[in-house]
Amino acid sequence: MKKESKIVKAxxxxxxxxxxxxxxxxxxxxxxxxxxxxxxxxxxxxxIFMLIMVSLSVAILLYDIxxxxxxxxEKFDFYVITTIFVxxxxxxxxxxxxxxxxxxxxxxxxxxxxRNFHLKNVLIKIIKxxxxxxxxxxxxxxxxAILPAFRTLRILRIFVIFRLIKxxxxxxxxxxxxxxxxxxxxxxxxxxxxxxFIVFIGGSVIYVFEAHTNPEIKNLFDSYYWAxxxxxxxxxxxxxxxxxxxxxxxxxxxxTGVGIISxxxxxxxxxxxxxxxxxxxxxxxxxxxxFNEIYLICGFSDEAxxxxxxxxxEKKDFLxxxxxxxxxxxxxxxxxxxxxxxxxxKIFLKxxxxxxxxxxxxxxxxxxxxxxxxxTLRAYSxxxxxxxxxxxxxxxxxxxxxxxxxxxxPTKATALLAxxxxxxxxxxxxxxxxxxxxxxAIIDEIKVIENSILDGKLIGEIDFDKYKILLFGVLKDKESxxxxxxxxxxRGHFYFNPPFDLxxxxxxxxxxxxxxxxxxxxxxxxxxxxx
Numbered sequence: 281m282k283k284e285s286k287i288v289k290a291x292x293x294x295x296x297x298x299x300x301x302x303x304x305x306x307x308x309x310x311x312x313x314x315x316x317x318x319x320x321x322x323x324x325x326x327x328i329f330m331l332i333m334v335s336l337s338v339a340i341l342l343y344d345i346x347x348x349x350x351x352x353x354e355k356f357d358f359y360v361i362t363t364i365f366v367x368x369x370x371x372x373x374x375x376x377x378x379x380x381x382x383x384x385x386x387x388x389x390x391x392x393x394x395r396n397f398h399l400k401n402v403l404i405k406i407i408k409x410x411x412x413x414x415x416x417x418x419x420x421x422x423x424x425a426i427l428p429a430f431r432t433l434r435i436l437r438i439f440v441i442f443r444l445i446k447x448x449x450x451x452x453x454x455x456x457x458x459x460x461x462x463x464x465x466x467x468x469x470x471x472x473x474x475x476x477f478i479v480f481i482g483g484s485v486i487y488v489f490e491a492h493t494n495p496e497i498k499n500l501f502d503s504y505y506w507a508x509x510x511x512x513x514x515x516x517x518x519x520x521x522x523x524x525x526x527x528x529x530x531x532x533x534x535x536t537g538v539g540i541i542s543x544x545x546x547x548x549x550x551x552x553x554x555x556x557x558x559x560x561x562x563x564x565x566x567x568x569x570x571f572n573e574i575y576l577i578c579g580f581s582d583e584a585x586x587x588x589x590x591x592x593x594e595k596k597d598f599l600x601x602x603x604x605x606x607x608x609x610x611x612x613x614x615x616x617x618x619x620x621x622x623x624x625x626k627i628f629l630k631x632x633x634x635x636x637x638x639x640x641x642x643x644x645x646x647x648x649x650x651x652x653x654x655x656t657l658r659a660y661s662x663x664x665x666x667x668x669x670x671x672x673x674x675x676x677x678x679x680x681x682x683x684x685x686x687x688x689x690p691t692k693a694t695a696l697l698a699x700x701x702x703x704x705x706x707x708x709x710x711x712x713x714x715x716x717x718x719x720x721a722i723i724d725e726i727k728v729i730e731n732s733i734l735d736g737k738l739i740g741e742i743d744f745d746k747y748k749i750l751l752f753g754v755l756k757d758k759e760s761x762x763x764x765x766x767x768x769x770x771r772g773h774f775y776f777n778p779p780f781d782l783x784x785x786x787x788x789x790x791x792x793x794x795x796x797x798x799x800x801x802x803x804x805x806x807x808x809x810x811x
Contacts, residue, residue, distance in 0.1 A: 287399065288397045288399055291383055291399075291402075292383060292384070292387050292397075294380070295379075295380035295381075295383040295384050295387070296384070298380040299380055299381070299384060308374070308375060308378075311371055311374075311375055312375040314326050315368070315371060315372055315375060316375070319566060319569075330364075330368070330449075331447060333361050333364055333365075334425075334446050334447050335447070336356075336357075336361060337357055337361045337362075338444055340353050340354070340356075340357045341357070362426060365422070365425060365426050366426060368422070369419075369422045369423060369426065372413070372419065372422065373410055373413060373414065373419075376409070376410065376412075376413040377409050377410075377413075379406050382402060382405050382406055382409070383402055386398060386401065386402045386405075418449055421445050421446055421449070422446065422449075425445075425446045459555065460548065460551045460552055460555050461548070461551070463551050463554070463555070464547050464548065464550075464551045467547045468544070468547065471540060471543065471544050471547070474540065475508075475511065475540060478507070478511055478533070478536060478540075479504055479507045479508050479511060480504070480507075482507035482510070482511065482529060482533050483500065483503040483504035483505075483506065483507035483508075484500075484503070485529055486503045486506060486507065486521065486526055486529055487500055487503035489521075489523050489525045489526045489529070490503075490521060490522060490523055490526050491503075493522055493523055494519075494521065494522050494523075494526070496518070496519045496520070497519060502519060505519070506519040507533065510530055510533045510534060510537065511533050511534075511536060511537035511540065512537055512541075513534060513537045513538060513541065515534075557605070557620055560619070560620075561619045561620065561621065561631075564599070564617050564618070564619045565619070565631050567617060568597070568599055568617060568633065568636075569633065571597040571633075571636060572597075572636065573596075573597060573636060573638050574597055574598065574599055574633065574636045574637045574638070575591060575596055575597070575598035575599075575637070575638065575639045575640075575641065576598070576599055576601070576632070576637050576639070576640045576641070576657075576664075577598055577599065577600045577601070577641045577643060578601050578602075578623050578640065578641065578642045578643065578644065578653050578657075579601075579602055579607075579642065579643045579644030579645070579649075579650075579653075580600050580602045580604075580607040580608070580610065580611045580618065580643075581643045581644060581645050581669070583643045583669060583688075583690060584600065584641065584643040585611075585614075587641060587643070588600065588611070588614065588616050592615075592616075597617075598616070598617065599617050599618070599619070599632075600616050600617065600618040600619075601618070601619055601620075601621055601623050601628075602618065602620065603620065603621070603622055604620075605620055608620045623653055623656065623657070624652055624653060624656045629656075629660055632660075634660050634661045634664070637661055637664050638663075638664055638665070639664060639665045639666075639667065640657055640661065640664050640665070640666045640667070641667050641668075641669075642654050642657070642666060642667070642668040642669060642684070643668075643669045644669070645671065646671075647670055647671050647672055647675040647678075647679075650668050650669055650670070650675075650679065651668075651675065651678055651679055651682055654666055654668050654679055654682045654683050654684050655682040655683060657683070658682065658683025665685045665686070666683055666684045666685050666686075667684070667685065667686045667687075667688060668684040668686070668687050668688070669687075669688055669690065670687050670688070670689050671689075671690070673689055676689065722793070722794070722795075722796050722799065723752070723791065723792070723793045724791075724792060724793075724799050725755075725789050725790070725791050725792075726789065726790050726791075726792060726799075726802070726803060726806065727787070727788075727789050728784050728785065728786055728787060728788040728789070728790065728806075729786065729806055729807065729810040730786035730810065731786075731809075731810050732786075732806045732807070732809045732810040733805060733806060733809040734784050734788075734790070734806060735784065735785065735786050735810075736783065736784070736785070737783070737784055738780060738781055738782065738783050738784075739751070739754075739778055739779065739780050739781070739782045739784070740780030740781065742784075744792070747794070747798055747799075747801060747802040747805075748794055748795065748798040749792045749793065749794035749798050749799055749802055750792060750793045750794060751777075751778075751790060751791075751792055752776065752777070752791040752792060752793060753774055753775055753776040753777060753778060753790075753791050754774070754775050754778045754782065754784070754788055754789070754790050754791070755772050755773070755774045755775075755788065755789040755790075755791070756772055756773055756775065756785070756788050757772045757773075757787060757788075758772075758773070772789075774791075
């Protein structure tokens with residue numbers, strides 16, 4: 281009893297040590313990523329290395345069947361390659377779960393309930409969890425792939441086939457194909473049962489018709505073999521029917537086989553089509569991992585298309601999400617990062633990097649959809665600005681209530697532009713040129729950076745003419761009693777055409793118009809002066 285108590289104390293102490301050891305946790309996590317994380321570059325290098333090792337071992341073992349292998353290669357296979365396989369297998373079993381957590385769970389539970397520590401139960405649980413992994417197909421293949429190294433026992437050479445199968449673990453394309461087959465396992469099982477049934481019936485019938493007249497059919501196995509070869513439309517010709525009944529059955533089996541092959545092909549093709557969308561999405565999500573700041577566009581409407589063109593010019597990184605495959609393809613053809621998915625589903629949202637998303641544009645053609653998307657995304661992203669589209673002015677308040685920072689009404693904007701065109705066609709032409717950037721003239725906002733050439737300066741002290749830009753107005757956090765406020769915005773107070781004695785402060789935003797090259801040159805000087 282005392283001996284068991286000492287063992288328990290030692291196990292618990294060791295479990296606490298491992299649980300608190302950063303080096304141990306980091307090392308185990310690194311090994312886990314190396315073996316299982318397909319997005320980790322180390323995993324890709326490891327897979328290539330293991331493919332080379334498996335290929336070398338298979339080549340040595342196959343050559344050894346009819347030739348005498350050079351002792352160097354024989355030792356290399358046994359001491360190097362097999363050792364690598366053993367270490368890999370041990371590491372995979374090790375990283376599958378944490379034994380020390382099982383020990384700590386039992387320790388905490390026994391303390392809470394005031395009972396003895398059940399060492400036997402802990403050992404059983406540890407063995408069960410490890411056996412869960414060891415009984416998986418790939419784990420069994422890994423274990424059996426080690427056995428051909430002991431080729432002095434000739435019966436173990438048969439396990440060389442498992443080294444060939446082991447290649448599947450390290451080839452992503454083959455794994456994708458297996459995933460496709462697994463996704464349609466029910467349909468393929470139905471096809472398999474149909475083939476078994478037809479082969480059984482066909483083989484039995486041909487045996488009845490030709491067992492006594494056809495010398496090539498000696499037993500039932502020959503008849504079932506013939507039926508399977510015929511239904512697969514291979515037709516080796518080693519067994520051919522000699523009776524009219526047998527020939528008629530052959531024609532029926534060939535027609536049935538063509539139908540089964542066509543049906544099976546359509547099942548696999550549809551599965552590949554579904555998988556292709558998933559692979560495209562995975563590729564896009566891997567690419568956006570490298571972005572520092574992301575704009576999320578929900579719905580590829582006409583407004584989203586125009587916004588995408590604008591963001592491309594400004595060299596902004598953005599992601600388009602839409603439920604319609606045609607719209608996603610259209611966006612992809614324009615060179616945009618686009619994925620098909622439902623932005624309101626939790627499974628899809630888990631793939632998005634909300635920490636990197638700074639602005640969200642909700643631009644579908646349905647106000648109901650826009651409201652639901654805004655509500656969902658506001659719950660996931662508290663800091664990002666949400667700009668939503670409202671096709672009906674009545675829905676502006678609803679969108680703002682569910683979390684939209686700004687609401688755009690395209691019909692209202694169109695009506696305002698139309699009124700400007702009717703009353704002032706020249707003014708309309710100027711606005712149109714600025715908005716469409718036909719003359720490379722743009723309206724932009726510039727933030728006053730602390731300790732820059734703008735910070736603490738009066739408007740009159742800044743030589744805007746030098747940079748060939750025109751000042752429209754200033755957005756300030758605090759309202760000034762000395763100035764006539766033009767607009768009250770959610771971000772502050774906007775003053776149009778401010779006086780020369782207005783002092784700028786860090787955090788203010790000035791709105792200017794000019795050629796893009798002039799504005800960019802001005803921004804460069806502001807940022808340079810703040811350093």
